[in-house]
Amino acid sequence: MPRPSEGLPVTPIVAPEAPTSASPALSELSERDRPWDVHRAESDQIAANFRGTEFQRYSERIAFCSQLLDFRLVPDRDEGAYRLKLASTRLCHARQCQICAWRRSLMYKARAYKALPAVIADYPTARYLFITLTVKNCAVSDLRATIKHLNESFARLTKLKAWPGIGYIKTVEVTRSKDSTAHPHLHILGITKASYFGANYISKKEWCALWKQSLRTTYSPVLDVQAIKAKDSPVALLAEVIKYQTKPNDLIFADREWFLEYTRQVHGTKAFALGGVFKEYFRALEKDETTDEMIGDDGEGDVDEGHLYFNWQRVEKKYRMVDQ
Numbered sequence: 001m002p003r004p005s006e007g008l009p010v011t012p013i014v015a016p017e018a019p020t021s022a023s024p025a026l027s028e029l030s031e032r033d034r035p036w037d038v039h040r041a042e043s044d045q046i047a048a049n050f051r052g053t054e055f056q057r058y059s060e061r062i063a064f065c066s067q068l069l070d071f072r073l074v075p076d077r078d079e080g081a082y083r084l085k086l087a088s089t090r091l092c093h094a095r096q097c098q099i100c101a102w103r104r105s106l107m108y109k110a111r112a113y114k115a116l117p118a119v120i121a122d123y124p125t126a127r128y129l130f131i132t133l134t135v136k137n138c139a140v141s142d143l144r145a146t147i148k149h150l151n152e153s154f155a156r157l158t159k160l161k162a163w164p165g166i167g168y169i170k171t172v173e174v175t176r177s178k179d180s181t182a183h184p185h186l187h188i189l190g191i192t193k194a195s196y197f198g199a200n201y202i203s204k205k206e207w208c209a210l211w212k213q214s215l216r217t218t219y220s221p222v223l224d225v226q227a228i229k230a231k232d233s234p235v236a237l238l239a240e241v242i243k244y245q246t247k248p249n250d251l252i253f254a255d256r257e258w259f260l261e262y263t264r265q266v267h268g269t270k271a272f273a274l275g276g277v278f279k280e281y282f283r284a285l286e287k288d289e290t291t292d293e294m295i296g297d298d299g300e301g302d303v304d305e306g307h308l309y310f311n312w313q314r315v316e317k318k319y320r321m322v323d324q
């Protein structure tokens with residue numbers, strides 16, 4: 001209890017979280033909604049990392065993101081069963097918020113799935129490549145310059161005569177190495193003409209030489225190229241490229257100073273880029289994000305058999321059901 005005699009400003013006392021262990025946790029009721037707990041805990045850590053720094057305003061926004069989740073109960077495919085479908089929540093839309101990054105990647109996935117049939121119809125014999133391009137690790141303080149160098153090198157690669165792609169989507173991923181250096185790399189889903197697997201085929205060794213030439217380095221950089229089988233759809237890899245928007249835990253929980261410097265370095269950089277024919281087909285990916293799309297609509301319609309509400313329990317790191 002505050003003692004008025006001290007005459008100090010009284011800090012409002014926040015009621016302790018009510019003992020709620022009796023009410024069911026979201027993760028217990030719905031297996032597929034487990035990521036809510038994971039990403040909300042990550043966002044709490046990011047909000048804590050940002051507190052008192054130049055990112056203070058993001059700290060506040062992220063701290064208040066998605067505190068209350070409103071789910072609809074919708075009939076499942078199994079007769080008599082129900083599942084949860086997110087109806088509404090307040091999202092902060094901060095780039096570093098892991099709840100928003102997760103929902104954003106689902107939104108991009110949905111937009112890309114919508115666009116893909118037109119690509120497949122217009123280029124029925126095209127093939128797809130999943131390419132990972134790396135550069136030597138750098139100090140986290142050199143990350144911005146290194147990412148710029150990677151992007152410029154990739155632009156040079158696509159201008160080479162040997163470049164087989166007619167379109168691509170590219171994302172930048174940064175991981176943290178054990179020695180605290182940053183490991184920035186590019187993930188690319190490329191579309192090529194069918195002739196790539198004939199006269200225009202590029203071996204792994206040739207790919208390495210082309211990338212080395214584009215990077216203008218003396219060392220041989222590491223690179224990976226996977227071709228998608230002709231009968232397989234590129235949908236899974238499209239999702240894979242887009243998912244690199246969410247950050248692995250070792251970046252968020254490991255080292256506050258490292259994470260802050262990383263944030264400064266990537267602040268304002270583009271999350272992904274489109275090239276060639278993909279520019280046309282995936283234009284929808286570049287539209288502003290909307291809360292509706294980030295909440296998601298899986299076509300369940302308006303069937304509504306009641307709502308369930310869940311509140312974030314910060315200490316317990318779980319969403320639990322509350323009466324509303």
Ligand SMILES: [Zn+2]
Pocket residue numbers: 062065066091092093094097098099100101
């Ligand atoms: Zn958020």
